[in-house]
Amino acid sequence: MDIEQVRNFCLTLPHAKEDFPFDETTLAFRVGGKIFAMVDLEDTEWFVLKCEPDYALDLREKYTDIKGAWHMNKKYWNQLNLTGALPDSLVRRLIIHSYNEVVKKLTKRTRMEMGISIMKETE
Numbered sequence: 001m002d003i004e005q006v007r008n009f010c011l012t013l014p015h016a017k018e019d020f021p022f023d024e025t026t027l028a029f030r031v032g033g034k035i036f037a038m039v040d041l042e043d044t045e046w047f048v049l050k051c052e053p054d055y056a057l058d059l060r061e062k063y064t065d066i067k068g069a070w071h072m073n074k075k076y077w078n079q080l081n082l083t084g085a086l087p088d089s090l091v092r093r094l095i096i097h098s099y100n101e102v103v104k105k106l107t108k109r110t111r112m113e114m115g116i117s118i119m120k121e122t123e
Contacts, residue, residue, distance in 0.1 A: 001088045003044040009092055010037055013099050014116045032110055036102040037095060046079045047091075048072060049098035059094075076101075096121045 001009075010016055010029040017030050029037040038048040048069045051059065056078050059066045065084030068074030080086060080094065100118050103111065111117065 001082060001091045003039060003082060006047055009095060015114050031099055031102050032106045032114060034102045036098045045081060045083050047082050048077055048079045049094055050076055050101045051078050051098060052101060093121050
């Protein structure tokens, strides 16, 4: 997947929004005001996603194109090499996983008001 495909997929998720919270080149994707993905538009080789901690470690061991995210808490954030050999289906599944990790942390009231729930991660 290239960054445009990733961006388009992120924006298809319920209530997903994009903004530039840190500077004019770091694009963030949010749900319920919380970031679930980021990319530096000056270096679109890498894409950053939130991840459940044990799963994050498993992914890093299994795929050389997945590493702990630079400048982020590596316990919860992975970076994916979009120019590497990761299958598009895996990238989409990991975007949904990241989105779900954020949705889980929203209050039940917020989830109900927004009408969102945990998404199925398989394709």
